[in-house]
Amino acid sequence: MDPKSNPSISIREVAAAARVSVATISRVLNGKGPIHPDTRQRVLEVVAELGYVPHSGARSLSTRRTSSVGVILPDVYGEFFSELIRGIDLGAKRAGYHLLVSGSHSDPAEVDALIRALHGRVDGLIIMASTRNAGSIRIPPGVPAVFLGDPPTRGSHPSMRIDNSGGARAVAEHLLDLGHRRIAVISGPSENSDAEARLLGFRAALDARGVELDPEQLVSGDFREESGRAAALALTGRKERPTAIFAANDAMAIGCLSALRELGLSVPEDVALAGFDDVPIARYLSPPLTSVRVAIAEMGERAMARLLAGLEERGAEPLEETIPAVLVVRASTAGRKELPGTE
Amino acid sequence: MDPKSNPSISIREVAAAARVSVATISRVLNGKGPIHPDTRQRVLEVVAELGYVPHSGARSLSTRRTSSVGVILPDVYGEFFSELIRGIDLGAKRAGYHLLVSGSHSDPAEVDALIRALHGRVDGLIIMASTRNAGSIRIPPGVPAVFLGDPPTRGSHPSMRIDNSGGARAVAEHLLDLGHRRIAVISGPSENSDAEARLLGFRAALDARGVELDPEQLVSGDFREESGRAAALALTGRKERPTAIFAANDAMAIGCLSALRELGLSVPEDVALAGFDDVPIARYLSPPLTSVRVAIAEMGERAMARLLAGLEERGAEPLEETIPAVLVVRASTAGRKELPGTE
């Protein structure tokens, strides 16, 4: 049939049908100016009859506010981002905002394209680029934005960063305290800034205690389960099997755990395992996974709160906030007093 | 300072600065009509200098297309929805669309409010209401929409539904084949239509084999981990402990599994356990969880594909598609030939 068979109805048609002006329709629907009860009644009837729903795109063009915020993340799925979105959604809903989420695949160019595509559709942006060369990212002037991780230019926008380094250090010290010396690391993607910080922090903590991270014991993954599996296979296939493994995020730890079990190695008896992020299911694994809790959802909520604050008064200088990362010890690194160390 | 210190710049100001008309700016930026190279050059320079980014809200008002689709789900987080969003995002990205996702908390009124709020901001909708009295939901005329689950009025819109009943039946038969007779069920929220269908399908399959579902062995949960834990405690505390448990989704199965372990019961030796959805981590649990695979991401992708098809030609009659649900047997229900049945 006719392709545009049912064109959405506009306010002028409703006005005509109710024999009033568009202003009146608008006033009734928004509860603004004084309206005669009879008029209101008639307008509401016509609106209901015609099934009229205001075009909120047009509405936000004239009101200059969209009641929605754009969220740009490396990906839109998986335990971590899912939890992050939950927090952001919580804050957004509370303030009456909608979410426009998009995944950038960690590509700065794509982030830039998304920012442009979102301009004019959102009142503000929450951006997690997670990539080191994020310098190319440009925010249109006058658009409030909050960054998760590093902003493109320091101090230009408020930002919240996870204490990756501190969290990784805590894991390292915990493993060292348990007596582990032959410790392996499954790192994240090399261009990812969080992954980088975790690796650096971990290595530094080992160094501080006089333990060197053997390059042989460093495998790089991509933050996904499957790469954790692969890493486990690689690590156990070597001459010197590690007594402990630190995976730079929980997803990889989960994959690693499953592979270890299939290999007949028990955790933590044969090898201890720790992750990072403390995603919700970490505690439900068996053994429950030692991880680093970063209050992901809360971070999202805080980011949204800060963005909303920025929407009100533009004056505030861009703060930089660090979200603490605290070690949560569970059975996957259950204590063993002494281990036959390498040295 | 001045609250609106940096008002976003408009196309007319760019036109003035480049000493051309707004039409020319528009044409250069959209690569439409013929433009003199010198003019194009000058315009691009001015655009870059001013950091001008077109207001895509205004753009879509005149072009009558937003390049984005609205997604309304019961929630925006958790393994299931996360996976669903992944599929939808995949399809959207491929077609150059953005996503506007919102959580409705399974409240039909909220779904309705969201639909209204999204009208004019999106070209189409993907809606999962998951609630039985979804009849109150109204789609504005002329707005393409695809439903996951039941549409408000049968045949009004295309829809895709999971074969909940078939999947549940497969689980029941599998458990019966293993010799289980005292089987418990952790059902989902009673107002949830998927949960209802799963329970009905399961019960029917038991009936067909002459096994009755003992009301004592039926505990209702809310689809979340925590309720799975609680259910496990309730079920094991009773006189007749079940030999097998069917949780209406994986999240509850995960909670249940963790509680069973803490109680010192081993799966599947002491009690077999099966879930539904086959979320990505199901295979990484220990023991890996028997579940029902529903190709969640694929369902999202298909829904998006169908929506896009509907955007092109409005003629097509609304199809109703059923997504198969296939049993995936893993170690959590590993075989035992004979069990001491109840009868």
Next chain:
DNA sequence: CCGTCAACTGTAACCGGTTACACGTCGTGC
């Protein structure tokens, strides 16, 4: 030398709302 046409650019209407301002019409106080 003129008409024709292609190339390029500008003007203004339009998308669908909101709202400042203007314009009746009454009720009321003096």
Next chain:
DNA sequence: GCACGACGTGTAACCGGTTACAGTTGACGG
């Protein structure tokens, strides 16, 4: 009887783009 303010409503400009249509210019064929 009149001025005045409150109330109810309409007109039209505006938000920031797109684009149909209408020039203007210069090249080129006849």
